[in-house]
Amino acid sequence: MKDRVELYDTTLRDGTQMEGISLSVDDKLKIARRMDELGVHYIEGGYPGSNPKDIEFFARMSEMNLKNACLAAFGSTRKAGGRADTDPNLKALIAANTPVVTIVAKAHDRHVTHVLETTLEENLSMIGDSVRHLKEGGRTVFLDAEHFFDGFEANRDYALQCLKTAATGGADCVVLCDTNGGTITSRISEIVRSVVKEVPCEVGIHTHNGADVAVAGSLAAVEAGATHVQGAANGYGDMCGNANLFSIIANHKAGLHAAAVAKEEWSYQHVEPERVGNTNRFLISELAGIGNVVRKLHERGIEVSLEQARSIRDHIKEKEALGWQYEGAEASFEMLVRRMLGDYKPPFEIASHKVTIEPGRQIDPRTGEREYIAAVRMTVMVRKNDREWKGHADHEGVGPVDALDKALRAAIVGQYPGIASLRLTDFKVHIIDSHHSTEAVTRVLIESAAGEFSWWTVGTSPNIIEASLMALVDSYEYWFLQFQK
Numbered sequence: 001m002k003d004r005v006e007l008y009d010t011t012l013r014d015g016t017q018m019e020g021i022s023l024s025v026d027d028k029l030k031i032a033r034r035m036d037e038l039g040v041h042y043i044e045g046g047y048p049g050s051n052p053k054d055i056e057f058f059a060r061m062s063e064m065n066l067k068n069a070c071l072a073a074f075g076s077t078r079k080a081g082g083r084a085d086t087d088p089n090l091k092a093l094i095a096a097n098t099p100v101v102t103i104v105a106k107a108h109d110r111h112v113t114h115v116l117e118t119t120l121e122e123n124l125s126m127i128g129d130s131v132r133h134l135k136e137g138g139r140t141v142f143l144d145a146e147h148f149f150d151g152f153e154a155n156r157d158y159a160l161q162c163l164k165t166a167a168t169g170g171a172d173c174v175v176l177c178d179t180n181g182g183t184i185t186s187r188i189s190e191i192v193r194s195v196v197k198e199v200p201c202e203v204g205i206h207t208h209n210g211a212d213v214a215v216a217g218s219l220a221a222v223e224a225g226a227t228h229v230q231g232a233a234n235g236y237g238d239m240c241g242n243a244n245l246f247s248i249i250a251n252h253k254a255g256l257h258a259a260a261v262a263k264e265e266w267s268y269q270h271v272e273p274e275r276v277g278n279t280n281r282f283l284i285s286e287l288a289g290i291g292n293v294v295r296k297l298h299e300r301g302i303e304v305s306l307e308q309a310r311s312i313r314d315h316i317k318e319k320e321a322l323g324w325q326y327e328g329a330e331a332s333f334e335m336l337v338r339r340m341l342g343d344y345k346p347p348f349e350i351a352s353h354k355v356t357i358e359p360g361r362q363i364d365p366r367t368g369e370r371e372y373i374a375a376v377r378m379t380v381m382v383r384k385n386d387r388e389w390k391g392h393a394d395h396e397g398v399g400p401v402d403a404l405d406k407a408l409r410a411a412i413v414g415q416y417p418g419i420a421s422l423r424l425t426d427f428k429v430h431i432i433d434s435h436h437s438t439e440a441v442t443r444v445l446i447e448s449a450a451g452e453f454s455w456w457t458v459g460t461s462p463n464i465i466e467a468s469l470m471a472l473v474d475s476y477e478y479w480f481l482q483f484q485k
């Protein structure tokens, strides 16, 4: 048995099944990088072959150098009555070219006969064939035994047989899933203990939060001999969520006490913030202390007195009441401070802007679906000292932020040709519930990059164009500070 506990992050697969979570490929890549930096051992990326987004994700991940983690592709065993070597799902798993493949299998007899609608014997063959096929392909193979705990209560022998078949086929770890999240902690301990005695490979745990004890169940399983723990960032996940991987890491001192501490240096005294991913992260919010504001600005090369820090903090408080948020938009935070301190001279000012959006409509003759092709026209007047420059953008089929960016760029590129190196790389819109009952506030976050350097800015307004313009202007001015001094 392994002498360490391996952490397996399923944020990008199980976590994204949570209502309200939808991640772009770029989001997924960023999360993977953060999870890798946090030091998890495995990152489950999704179902290759299930949709274009995941196909793109696996292709782009193959170019990313992970420092700590191994990437896992997720799928299921071969279909009932089929063959492993021609199974499209297994083919897609191999094609994803990840070092690890995790396949889900049924381990509850009634689920086999009533949901899968096949025989108990065929389900065992599906497990054995699939594991062997993936091992022949050179993969590390984990088997997620779905509804394992309920299956164990219903038919202990069959549930164990599923695991043993996987182990015999060469599985590196069998992962006991409490899919409905209803198994109480003491029962998880007992069951894991007996599985560890009977199954000749590593045993893992995957809990859900149906009874709000997913983390407790994971820790209990580790105490009972599990060496592999699956969870998701912040407990995101299907139904009531997965086990919160951050809490599990934070609880190593209690749960993993004597059994298996992942790394010796992990503190028994308290949890270092780095262990739960909080390295260098400072929450710029109304709750931030004055001392934190001073320290944070010092890191950015700005020295302020306690008095100044207090007024900055108070100003942030006022802005947050209007729906602003500077967490995650530190470049805007810096711009806010520089403007407040008084000796800052902006490289340009927006004198005026005009936006027209003309909705077009056409109907796809094939599907009858309506498509809206908007023509966006933007004019921006930019002023510096007494001179003004005009920028215009006239675009079909692009969003207003893109058109706004093009118009702004056109206005200033003559004065500042270097601005061409600034790229907009990501864009998020949050509609904030209204503080006043009649209008919602839109918060726009923009990520910009120049070379390897990237930064986030924010704008907030009831009007999305205004909010976007604020975030863009912050981004441009931040670029000037970094590259044009």
Ligand SMILES: [Zn+2]
Pocket (backbone or CB within 6 Å): 014, 179, 206, 208, 238, 242
């Ligand atoms: Zn799950």
